Amino acid sequence: MRRSELTGGQGTVIPVFGPDGDDGVAGLCAWLEGERGALAGLLREHGAVLLRGFGVRAPIDFERVAQALEPDLKNEYLGTSPRDALTTYVFSASELPPYYPIPQHCEMSFLREPPRRLFFSCMVAPQGGGGETPLCDFRRVAAALDPAVKERFVRGGIRIIRNYNGPAGGGRFDLWKLKRWDEMFQTHDRAVVEEKCAEQGFVAEWGPGDKLRLISEQEALRAHPETGAVAWFNHVQVFHQSAAAAELRRIHDRQHDLRSLLLTQVARLVSGLRRRVSDPEALPMHCTYRDGREIPEADLEHVREVIWRNLVAFPWQQGDVVAIDNFSMSHGRLPYRGPRQVVVAWA
Numbered sequence: 001m002r003r004s005e006l007t008g009g010q011g012t013v014i015p016v017f018g019p020d021g022d023d024g025v026a027g028l029c030a031w032l033e034g035e036r037g038a039l040a041g042l043l044r045e046h047g048a049v050l051l052r053g054f055g056v057r058a059p060i061d062f063e064r065v066a067q068a069l070e071p072d073l074k075n076e077y078l079g080t081s082p083r084d085a086l087t088t089y090v091f092s093a094s095e096l097p098p099y100y101p102i103p104q105h106c107e108m109s110f111l112r113e114p115p116r117r118l119f120f121s122c123m124v125a126p127q128g129g130g131g132e133t134p135l136c137d138f139r140r141v142a143a144a145l146d147p148a149v150k151e152r153f154v155r156g157g158i159r160i161i162r163n164y165n166g167p168a169g170g171g172r173f174d175l176w177k178l179k180r181w182d183e184m185f186q187t188h189d190r191a192v193v194e195e196k197c198a199e200q201g202f203v204a205e206w207g208p209g210d211k212l213r214l215i216s217e218q219e220a221l222r223a224h225p226e227t228g229a230v231a232w233f234n235h236v237q238v239f240h241q242s243a244a245a246a247e248l249r250r251i252h253d254r255q256h257d258l259r260s261l262l263l264t265q266v267a268r269l270v271s272g273l274r275r276r277v278s279d280p281e282a283l284p285m286h287c288t289y290r291d292g293r294e295i296p297e298a299d300l301e302h303v304r305e306v307i308w309r310n311l312v313a314f315p316w317q318q319g320d321v322v323a324i325d326n327f328s329m330s331h332g333r334l335p336y337r338g339p340r341q342v343v344v345a346w347a
């Protein structure tokens with residue numbers, strides 16, 4: 001295999017492997033199976049590896065590649081993004097509208113046992129800029145945070161509030177089109193939902209209009225289960241009610257287009273209105289410290305600055321496969337236009 005590298009952020013290096021000759025999917029899978037130990041070492045060190053140019057065309061090809069590296073793939077998803085199943089273990093990465101920014105996060109960081117590894121593959125590359133899946137080494141973020149800000153997060157912990165509509169709740173205009181609780185838990189049975197919530201330590205509260213409120217807590221930092229390296233590992237930059245506006249502002253600074261400017265203004269307006277009229281407990285998604293105190297906006301901004309300084313964003317090429325150590329490296333999505341298909345698997 002040919003080895004090169006991608007660099008970005010503040011010293012992040014992502015190893016890239018490409019074919020030497022005409023290795024296709026079968027050749028790649030055989031190589032991955034033989035090199036599993038070495039690749040696990042690279043993932044531990046760098047947080048991600050990119051496999052490029054092997055002719056991965058269909059979700060089933062990607063499933064074979066991911067399984068060659070990680071035989072024990074999983075398929076239960078308790079995240080917020082709408083996703084469609086494409087094979088037993090491959091899903092569309094997100095069915096959220098293309099204009100929606102997905103800030104950096106480690107996959108399902110709020111679960112008791114988050115995925116260890118995550119795989120993305122590009123079936124259809126977006127054209128004309130945007131649509132990247134930027135990565136960020138959250139170990140570097142943890143190390144670069146201002147000690148006083150970090151201390152407040154470590155002592156405060158994080159409380160996540162999420163409010164979901166249900167199947168009987170009727171249609172409500174929802175700019176971000178988040179899933180309903182029956183879609184998230186794959187059942188209409190409230191007892192099953194409660195059981196799954198108990199497994200994850202979520203407090204589930206049923207409300208009028210078939211609504212479900214989930215309250216969960218997490219630490220701000222987490223040590224890697226194998227290396228012990230401490231990473232920023234939480235969903236505050238996704239679930240805080242100010243997240244979309246703050247993310248869009250940075251995207252506008254990067255993309256300089258009218259659409260991101262307009263979206264920034266809309267998101268800022270919605271966020272400002274919600275802050276004034278809503279009880280924080282009733283917001284679609286929000287985060288506070290564990291005791292319910294609001295997290296200072298300046299601290300959130302500092303975290304976002306550090307994350308954006310450490311981003312590695314590269315344009316997708318059709319057939320790319322990225323393997324990610326979910327306890328070290330976060331991912332997100334930049335807005336795009338036109339066709340784009342990125343698929344995901346995890347273990």
Ligand SMILES: [Fe+2]
Pocket residue numbers: 105106107108331
């Ligand atoms: Fe994700």
